[in-house]
Amino acid sequence: MPTPAVATxxxxxxxxRDITACADLSEDRGWPREEHKWRLLLSAGTGHGIDDPxxxxxxxxxxTEYGSGERSDLGAIGMVLVAARHARRxxxxxxxxxxxxxxxxxxxxxxxxxxxxxLYEELGFKTxxxxxxxxxxxxxxxxxxxxxxxxxxxxxxxxxxxxxxxxFGTDRTPLIARLPAFSDxxxxxxxxxxxxxxxxxxxxxxxxxxxPLIARDTETAKSLVTSLAAHTxxxxxxxxxxxxxDLLAWAKERGLASVAMNSxxxxxxxxxxxxxxxxxxxxxxxxx
Numbered sequence: 459m460p461t462p463a464v465a466t467x468x469x470x471x472x473x474x475r476d477i478t479a480c481a482d483l484s485e486d487r488g489w490p491r492e493e494h495k496w497r498l499l500l501s502a503g504t505g506h507g508i509d510d511p512x513x514x515x516x517x518x519x520x521x522t523e524y525g526s527g528e529r530s531d532l533g534a535i536g537m538v539l540v541a542a543r544h545a546r547r548x549x550x551x552x553x554x555x556x557x558x559x560x561x562x563x564x565x566x567x568x569x570x571x572x573x574x575x576x577l578y579e580e581l582g583f584k585t586x587x588x589x590x591x592x593x594x595x596x597x598x599x600x601x602x603x604x605x606x607x608x609x610x611x612x613x614x615x616x617x618x619x620x621x622x623x624x625x626f627g628t629d630r631t632p633l634i635a636r637l638p639a640f641s642d643x644x645x646x647x648x649x650x651x652x653x654x655x656x657x658x659x660x661x662x663x664x665x666x667x668x669x670p671l672i673a674r675d676t677e678t679a680k681s682l683v684t685s686l687a688a689h690t691x692x693x694x695x696x697x698x699x700x701x702x703x704d705l706l707a708w709a710k711e712r713g714l715a716s717v718a719m720n721s722x723x724x725x726x727x728x729x730x731x732x733x734x735x736x737x738x739x740x741x742x743x744x745x746x
Contacts, residue, residue: 464508464516464544469556472505472518480505483515483539490663498640499537499744502633506557508549516541517549521557522745523564524628531628532731533561535568536744550574554581558725565726569697569743571718578723586729587722589743590706592714593665593695596687599712605681610644610656617653618646625672627731633745634670642666645685647678657682658741659690668696671739676704679738683709696739705738 472480474497481491499505503522510516519538525531535557540550558566558581569589570578579585610618615635623629637644637658643666647655655673659666668686673679679702687694694714698706699722710716720743724730730746740746 464547464549465552467508467511467516469506469508469553472500472507472520474500476500476505476507476515476518479515480507480518480537483518483541484537486514486541487539489539492662494640494661495742495744496537498633498636499742502636503534503745506553506560508553510541510544514541516544517553519553519557520744521561522633524626524630524633524746526629526631530564532727532746533564533566534744534746535566536742536746538568538574551577551580554578558582563726565724567722567724567727567730567746569720569740569746570723571720575721575723581725583723583725584728585721586724587734588700589697589720589722589740590700591695591697591717591720592706592709593693593717594714595693596683597713598684598687600708603677603681603684605647605649605654605678607645607647607681607685610638610646612638614646614653614656618656621653621656622670622672625733625736627733633741637741643686643689645682647673647682649674654678655682655736657686659686659694661692662695664692665695666690666692667742668694669739670737670741671696671698672736673738674736676702676708679705680708697743698739699734699737701734702738 508516523530641658
């Protein structure tokens with residue numbers, strides 16, 4: 459029996475049972491396997507994939523929807539991957555068109571590499587911002603911040619969720635509520651009894667990814683990063699909104715080096731909701 463053409467293969471929903479196949483696809487494209495991240499995304503979001511009759515996946519992506527009403531306020535697209543053996547055959551375009559159509563009038567956002575940006579522009583996405591990926595061993599030093607930080611407790615979760623919704627501009631409870639189990643560290647910045655920021659460090663291969671990083675101001679963000687770094691012997695990795703120039707300069711002084719630049723793109727809205735001045739880094743670029 460002849461092998462079906464890729465263009466005719468059905469697109470189906472992915473589930474946590476597909477984590478190994480998704481990790482294999484990541485590895486196929488030279489990415490880390492990131493099974494821990496795939497598990498989070500396929501639990502909190504909706505995966506879309508195309509099965510390869512020869513085994514594994516032809517392509518995959520994940521959409522994480524935010525909002526507390528019947529209709530989502532925003533959908534974040536991430537982990538858009540096409541197997542190397544099927545590259546440059548329109549598979550990624552077909553998968554993305556399927557996702558955009560399935561989301562209807564819900565606004566969308568994604569982080570695009572320079573390689574992927576032309577496809578997203580073709581589909582109607584507009585660049586509305588940029589982020590810079592940094593990675594390296596953090597070296598403490600410089601003036602000590604006066605902003606207090608501590609380990610988050612179960613009692614802090616309600617305040618963290620309220621702050622996140624205020625800053626992000628929509629409810630992300632299904633994602634943020636998973637942080638205590640997903641991350642190795644979850645810390646809050648406090649001013650008296652008030653929580654004025656929070657950040658997590660979660661394991662990704664041999665690094666700890668710092669994200670989300672939400673803080674009242676730059677000094678608070680610095681305190682959170684410093685406190686996370688003090689409790690790990692791994693290199694840190696994070697994606698910082700380039701508008702936070704002071705934090706970027708400080709992080710580079712502390713040993714983190716620039717790895718890549720990504721474009722923040724939107725579809726159906728001219729800019730992301732919420733308060734960017736307090737949103738320093740996403741949980742992951744795959745989920746906004």
